[in-house]
Amino acid sequence: MMPRILEPEVMDEEEQCLAYAQADFEEENQGFVDRFREYFPDLTAGHVLDLGCGPGDIPIRFVRALSGCRVTGVDASPAMIRLAEEAVRKAGCVDRITLRCERLQSLALSEPADAAISNSLLHHLPNPLQFWYGLKKLVKPGSYVLVMDLLRPESPEEAQAIVDCYAADEPAILRRDFYNSLLAAFTEDEVAAQLAELNLSRLLIDVVDDRHWVVGGRIY
Numbered sequence: 688m689m690p691r692i693l694e695p696e697v698m699d700e701e702e703q704c705l706a707y708a709q710a711d712f713e714e715e716n717q718g719f720v721d722r723f724r725e726y727f728p729d730l731t732a733g734h735v736l737d738l739g740c741g742p743g744d745i746p747i748r749f750v751r752a753l754s755g756c757r758v759t760g761v762d763a764s765p766a767m768i769r770l771a772e773e774a775v776r777k778a779g780c781v782d783r784i785t786l787r788c789e790r791l792q793s794l795a796l797s798e799p800a801d802a803a804i805s806n807s808l809l810h811h812l813p814n815p816l817q818f819w820y821g822l823k824k825l826v827k828p829g830s831y832v833l834v835m836d837l838l839r840p841e842s843p844e845e846a847q848a849i850v851d852c853y854a855a856d857e858p859a860i861l862r863r864d865f866y867n868s869l870l871a872a873f874t875e876d877e878v879a880a881q882l883a884e885l886n887l888s889r890l891l892i893d894v895v896d897d898r899h900w901v902v903g904g905r906i907y
């Protein structure tokens with residue numbers, strides 16, 4: 688197994704943020720929201736935190752699917768937050784989605800959230816334990832949590848094959864970021880070890896396709 692190769696933590700290039708916002712992540716993002724509903728059908732209202740919300744597509748899909756919920760989306764990239772603000776305004780969701788440009792490591796909420804979601808953030812962090820520690824601190828005990836991210840392939844060649852298979856027609860900058868993200872991602876065993884280290888073993892990890900893992904459950 689190849690070692691992890693870090694990529695920059697925050698996506699702060701304008702051009703990469705725009706390429707990310709314009710890419711078609713409908714299947715992945717809607718699938719993520721649908722999975723939340725399927726795993727946690729009794730959560731129909733409350734305050735949901737989205738860590739690393741990027742250009743806001745998941746928060747928008749989330750509030751559309753769960754009419755009793757409001758979402759706080761947090762991202763450390765000013766360019767991403769600007770794109771998210773625009774998307775939220777266009778979607779007519781400003782009253783239900785709050786956006787904050789902050790690093791999750793220093794985030795404080797006036798009240799802990801009722802649930803937390805995060806897609807494709809963990810692999811950006813040099814120290815993944817900061818993510819799980821922050822998550823634990825930011826939600827109420829017993830909150831539902833759904834986290835999804837990429838799986839690190841066995842080799843650079845395998846990473847390139849995944850990029851060629853799923854992003855063949857995307858702009859070069861998106862293909863570059865996808866490749867670098869695969870190299871920076873964690874394996875299933877590494878994520879399980881992170882959960883064990885922070886006493887989060889009630890959260891279960893599942894490998895859901897050839898390039899994603901999902902962690903879900905209640906956090907105490």
Ligand SMILES: C[S@@+](CC[C@H](N)C(=O)[O-])C[C@H]1O[C@@H](n2cnc3c(N)ncnc32)[C@H](O)[C@@H]1O
Nearest residue numbers: 696697698739740741762763764790791806807
């Ligand atoms: C690959 S994007 C995923 C965006 C979004 N969750 C989605 O699925 O469309 C990861 C995002 O995490 C943000 N990020 C990275 N490190 C962060 C940190 N420490 N705190 C908050 N956001 C961070 C990046 O700026 C980037 O916008």
